[in-house]
Amino acid sequence: xxxxxxxxxxxxxxxxxxxxxxxxxxxxxxxxxxxxxxxxxxxxxxxxxxxxxxxxxxxxxxxxxxxxxxxxxxxxxxxxxxxxxxxxxxxxxxxxxxxxxxxxxxxxxxxxxxxxxxxxxxxxxxxxxxxxxxxxxxxxxxxxxxxxxxxxxxxxxxxxxxxxxxxxxxxxxxxxxxxxxxxxxxxxxxxxxxxxxxxxxxxxxxxxxxxxxxxxxxxxxxxxxxxxxxxxxxxxxxxxxxxxxxxxxxxxxxxxxxxxxxxxxxxxxxxxxxxxxxxxxxxxxxxxxxxxxxxxxxxxxxxxxxxxxxxxxxxxxxxxxxxxxxxxxxxxxxxxxxxxxxxxxxxxxxxxxxxxxxxxxxxxxxxxxxxxxxxxxxxxxxxxxxxxxxxxxxxxxxxxxxxxxxxxxxxxxxxxxxxxxxxxxxxxxxxxxxxxxxx
Amino acid sequence: xxxxxxxxxxxxxxxxxxxxxxxxxxxxxxxxxxxxxxxxxxxxxxxxxxxxxxxxxxxxxxxxxxxxxxxxxxxxxxxxxxxxxxxxxxxxxxxxxxxxxxxxxxxxxxxxxxxxxxxxxxxxxxxxxxxxxxxxxxxxxxxxxxxxxxxxxxxxxxxxxxxxxxxxxxxxxxxxxxxxxxxxxxxxxxxxxxxxxxxxxxxxxxxxxxxxxxxxxxxxxxxxxxxxxxxxxxxxxxxxxxxxxxxxxxxxxxxxxxxxxxxxxxxxxxxxxxxxxxxxxxxxxxxxxxxxxxxxxxxxxxxxxxxxxxxxxxxxxxxxxxxxxxxxxxxxxxxxxxxxxxxxxxxxxxxxxxxxxxxxxxxxxxxxxxxxxxxxxxxxxxxxxxxxxxxxxxxxxxxxxxxxxxxxxxxxxxxxxxxxxxxxxxxxxxxxxxxxxxx
Numbered sequence: 001x002x003x004x005x006x007x008x009x010x011x012x013x014x015x016x017x018x019x020x021x022x023x024x025x026x027x028x029x030x031x032x033x034x035x036x037x038x039x040x041x042x043x044x045x046x047x048x049x050x051x052x053x054x055x056x057x058x059x060x061x062x063x064x065x066x067x068x069x070x071x072x073x074x075x076x077x078x079x080x081x082x083x084x085x086x087x088x089x090x091x092x093x094x095x096x097x098x099x100x101x102x103x104x105x106x107x108x109x110x111x112x113x114x115x116x117x118x119x120x121x122x123x124x125x126x127x128x129x130x131x132x133x134x135x136x137x138x139x140x141x142x143x144x145x146x147x148x149x150x151x152x153x154x155x156x157x158x159x160x161x162x163x164x165x166x167x168x169x170x171x172x173x174x175x176x177x178x179x180x181x182x183x184x185x186x187x188x189x190x191x192x193x194x195x196x197x198x199x200x201x202x203x204x205x206x207x208x209x210x211x212x213x214x215x216x217x218x219x220x221x222x223x224x225x226x227x228x229x230x231x232x233x234x235x236x237x238x239x240x241x242x243x244x245x246x247x248x249x250x251x252x253x254x255x256x257x258x259x260x261x262x263x264x265x266x267x268x269x270x271x272x273x274x275x276x277x278x279x280x281x282x283x284x285x286x287x288x289x290x291x292x293x294x295x296x297x298x299x300x301x302x303x304x305x306x307x308x309x310x311x312x313x314x315x316x317x318x319x320x321x322x323x324x325x326x327x328x329x330x331x332x333x334x335x336x337x338x339x340x341x342x343x344x345x346x347x348x349x350x351x352x353x354x355x356x357x358x359x360x361x362x363x364x365x366x367x368x369x370x371x372x373x374x375x376x377x378x379x380x381x382x383x384x385x386x387x388x389x390x391x392x393x394x395x396x397x398x399x400x401x402x403x404x405x406x407x408x409x410x411x412x413x414x415x416x417x418x419x420x421x422x423x424x425x426x427x428x429x430x431x432x433x434x435x436x437x438x439x
Numbered sequence: 440x441x442x443x444x445x446x447x448x449x450x451x452x453x454x455x456x457x458x459x460x461x462x463x464x465x466x467x468x469x470x471x472x473x474x475x476x477x478x479x480x481x482x483x484x485x486x487x488x489x490x491x492x493x494x495x496x497x498x499x500x501x502x503x504x505x506x507x508x509x510x511x512x513x514x515x516x517x518x519x520x521x522x523x524x525x526x527x528x529x530x531x532x533x534x535x536x537x538x539x540x541x542x543x544x545x546x547x548x549x550x551x552x553x554x555x556x557x558x559x560x561x562x563x564x565x566x567x568x569x570x571x572x573x574x575x576x577x578x579x580x581x582x583x584x585x586x587x588x589x590x591x592x593x594x595x596x597x598x599x600x601x602x603x604x605x606x607x608x609x610x611x612x613x614x615x616x617x618x619x620x621x622x623x624x625x626x627x628x629x630x631x632x633x634x635x636x637x638x639x640x641x642x643x644x645x646x647x648x649x650x651x652x653x654x655x656x657x658x659x660x661x662x663x664x665x666x667x668x669x670x671x672x673x674x675x676x677x678x679x680x681x682x683x684x685x686x687x688x689x690x691x692x693x694x695x696x697x698x699x700x701x702x703x704x705x706x707x708x709x710x711x712x713x714x715x716x717x718x719x720x721x722x723x724x725x726x727x728x729x730x731x732x733x734x735x736x737x738x739x740x741x742x743x744x745x746x747x748x749x750x751x752x753x754x755x756x757x758x759x760x761x762x763x764x765x766x767x768x769x770x771x772x773x774x775x776x777x778x779x780x781x782x783x784x785x786x787x788x789x790x791x792x793x794x795x796x797x798x799x800x801x802x803x804x805x806x807x808x809x810x811x812x813x814x815x816x817x818x819x820x821x822x823x824x825x826x827x828x829x830x831x832x833x834x835x836x837x838x839x840x841x842x843x844x845x846x847x848x849x850x851x852x853x854x855x856x857x858x859x860x861x862x863x864x865x866x867x868x869x870x871x872x873x874x875x876x877x878x
Contacts, residue, residue, distance in 0.1 A: 393526075
């Protein structure tokens with residue numbers, strides 16, 4: 001086998017309407033040098049976050065980011081062939097952030113029974129160790145007073161240790177970390193033990209889901225996609241889901257619902273116009289989700305403003321609280337993007353998730369979901385999906401193949417995911433919202 | 440497939456005497472974090488060269504560098520699965536060297552018929568393009584006045600263009616490069632067109648084989664391996680071939696041969712002592728090669744000082760000139776390292792070659808050579824070898840596997856290759872030899 005060999009087979013994903021997207025993919029391919037140059041400039045202006053996973057939706061006529069997680073799980077779902085890419089990228093990231101760092105404290109979510117999540121943590125530890133760092137796991141579990149070892153289905157064992165704070169430093173027993181990596185999305189707010197630390201913490205606490213607003217992220221994403229689309233001379237709508245947001249909402253007592261319905265109505269009109277322009281024979285839909293807070297609970301698919309009025313008590317309760325039990329007072333109203341990628345027979349809906357470390361795209365996988373529709377969110381609590389690792393790297397475009405051939409489709413994923421990463425990088429430079437106390 | 444899957448099968452290389460090396464491999468594994476930390480510190484002090492390939496010899500009881508090429512060919516021999524690693528590493532390297540660079544001029548060797556070499560150039564161009572750079576190939580061929588397209592066996596085409604010099608800048612027709620990458624080892628000396636350029640040239644011209652001395656490199660390598668061995672508390676001899684060098688030599692008229700024989704004699708004694716210490720039941724041997732100049736022509740295997748006296752006219756002529764036709768006046772007398780790695784049935788001698796871009800190990804392959812002995816040089820002009828790409832990355836050690844299991848052996852290769860890279864990095868900071876005119 002050598003570099004000139006044919007590329008490995010690509011998952012047989014069928015895209016129903018490939019017209020405009022193929023157009024976009026061809027654009028991305030033909031302007032690859034300009035695109036990469038532009039990204040290089042952007043990372044000099046706004047350094048990339050430490051890591052991220054980006055949920056994409058591929059409607060064939062549109063390929064867009066729908067969510068960017070700055071505390072990614074799911075590293076265990078990546079193709080093991082690309083583990084060395086993660087190792088290199090982590091080395092680059094940490095050399096840039098803290099060039100003398102040696103000992104790393106990883107702080108995961110407080111899960112002890114979610115074995116999918118724990119496998120991801122074990123993989124992350126493996127990556128950090130292979131990159132040449134001493135890594136230990138400190139847990140925020142309130143009742144953890146002595147080390148806890150957990151056996152995983154893969155045969156690996158992870159050790160959770162209680163964290164101690166000494167002045168403005170975190171430490172474990174006989175372990176003084178130089179760098180703290182958060183893999184806990186702080187859905188429940190920022191615990192006091194993490195506040196005002198002298199050690200470098202990545203990502204910054206302000207990016208926790210309790211303070212971070214999706215509307216900020218998507219404002220940044222819209223700005224990024226506008227600039228980018230000008231560069232490649234394409235319609236930004238092809239990569240950007242339209243959105244609106246309202247003021248305060250209270251689903252339990254119908255407060256703010258008029259604003260919500262008005263926004264849904266005007267957003268649907270805007271999407272309809274785009275669908276007409278591109279002759280897309282589908283019904284527009286909208287996703288309503290909590291502006292702060294991670295995957296919900298609070299995620300609603302609507303096709304008309306009237307559906308809001310018709311919400312029953314159970315649905316309203318579901319919309320009123322998010323993962324960490326936080327009350328939803330602000331929502332983002334976002335254009336729904338159909339998933340026209342399917343896998344298997346009978347076809348199951350597939351949604352790409354792209355992983356990035358520093359500014360490097362290190363891999364990805366598809367969430368393959370048999371029980372869901374093409375207009376539904378595929379990432380909700382308790383949801384079961386089958387991961388299908390990307391067969392190709394996202395940095396391996398091939399000008400000699402068709403624009404929608406595997407390596408080129410993965411390149412397109414990588415470009416859109418990096419636009420989302422850049423939006424997150426810019427978001428990190430925004431002033432914190434005044435209504436939330438910064439950690 | 441996911442990260443926790445078993446590792447792919449490793450080439451079935453049999454190592455005759457695995458004792459001390461397994462000891463070394465176990466050492467490297469157990470001290471991985473310290474080793475990686477040490478390398479990180481070293482790259483901060485002495486940045487890595489742009490790229491390199493390092494020839495190793497694995498005697499089972501010893502794993503040592505025998506040559507480091509700073510203008511590597513053979514990129515086409517690497518495992519295509521690791522192409523993305525090369526892409527990432529090139530991005531890191533060029534971001535560090537010239538963060539606004541966009542257009543790259545690659546200057547290859549003057550070969551037009553060596554298709555193995557041209558495939559390597561095509562792969563290098565592919566890597567640079569995938570990394571997001573505009574790349575064109577400028578040739579130093581003296582008679583090239585218009586662009587020349589060459590069709591390669593892989594189906595790829597490469598375009599060689601004449602280089603023009605304007606003041607202190609190189610350009611091609613309608614192409615003004617920001618960065619010049621040399622893949623020409625300057626065996627014939629430095630052409631005036633490359634002298635005193637305002638553009639950044641990597642690797643620097645002083646590293647061309649016409650000025651670079653192997654004895655400088657191996658002095659640096661010895662210093663590096665001493666420091667490293669202190670870190671891991673191992674005998675430096677396990678990774679360092681002993682060497683000596685003489686003053687002026689003239690093989691045609693026997694000048695300087697006494698010094699040569701004396702050095703061979705004392706070096707053989709030193710090796711014998713080490714062989715006794717480790718109870719190695721083999722006969723020590725020595726490689727005599729040109730101090731300046733690339734793979735030779737001038738490479739001789741000797742087991743006793745008397746063999747020098749007995750050289751016939753043909754052998755003397757062969758030793759007196761190197762690849763570029765340069766006269767050999769200085770030689771390096773180096774401990775020969777047996778190759779006890781074999782591949783296939785009947786077993787053929789296999790020699791690992793490790794590739795590095797910036798400070799990243801990006802892959803490697805074995806030179807598998809049916810017609811050669813375990814004590815012979817496997818890299819000489821016109822030599823035919825079968826490349827066998829490494830199945831694993833060199834940054835994927837696994838503490839749960841045996842020290843000499845595939846991923847761990849590749850890690851050991853990667854460590855020793857990085858020691859050689861560090862030696863080359865230090866070599867680049869040495870003052871140029873006064874007898875040679877710097878470019």
